[in-house]
Amino acid sequence: MTVVFYLSAAVAIISTVLVITRLHAVHALLYMIISLLAVAIIFYTLGAPFIAALEVIVYAGAIMVLFIFVIMMLNLGHKSVEQERLILRPADWIGPVVLAVVLGAEFFYMVLTGTPQSVTGNPVEPQAVGASLYSTYLLGVELVGMLLLAGLVGAYHLGKKLK
C-alpha cells in the first residue's frame, strides 16, 4: 500500500505538470483526468473509499465532461478535420495511456491483494461521513444547496446569447 501511495503521488505530480504545459486544451484535459484518477487512488489508500468514488464520478466524470463540452462548443480550430487528425496522433495520446496503465496496474494490485483492512491511514467508513454530514454539518449542506442553485441560475443567465 505504501508503494501504491508513492507511485500514485508521482503519477499525480507528473500529469499535473503536463496539464499546465500543454498547448492544446484537449491534451491538457487528458492529463487532468489522469491526475484526478491518481488522486482518487491516493484517497483510497488513505482510507476514504467514498471520497475516492466521488472524485472519479464528479471530478473526472462530470466536471471534466463540462470542460470538454465547452471546448467542443467553441470549435476553436477552423480546420477541425485537420485538428482531429492531429489529436489522434499516437505521440499525443501515448503519455496519458502510459500513466493510465500505471494506475490500472495499481488498481488490479489492490483488488487482487489488498483488503480494506490493509489501507494505510485510519479508514473512515461512508456511514460515519454521512452521519456527520447530516448532523454536525447540516447548515453547510443547506448552504451548498443554495450555492449550487446560484451557480445554476448564474450559468443560465451568462449562457444566454449576447444581444
Next chain:
Amino acid sequence: MANIPMEHGLLLAGVLFSIGLTGLLVRRNIIFMLLSIEVMLNAAGLAFVVAGSRWGAPDGQVMFMFILAMAAAEVAVGLALVLQMYQKYKTLDVDSASKMRG
C-alpha cells in the same frame, strides 16, 4: 497512519497546489486558468482528507464534499463566462478582456 507519515500527504497537496498556482500565473488562456483553479481546489481537498485520515475523523471528507460542490458551481459559471467572452472577443486570451465596461 500506519506507514505513510502525514507530512508526505500534505507535501503532495502542497506540491499540487503550487503547480496549479504556477499554471494560473503563467498561462493566459482562460481554459487553462480554470483548469489550474481546479488543480488548486483538488489539492486543498486532498489536504483536508489527509488530515481527516490522520485522526480518523469524518470532518475532512465532509469538507472535501463541500469543496467538490463549490468547484462544480464555480466551473459552471466560469465556463459560461468563457462562452460569453469568446462570443464577444473571438479569443480566449484573458488580456484581451482588460476593460470592465460592458
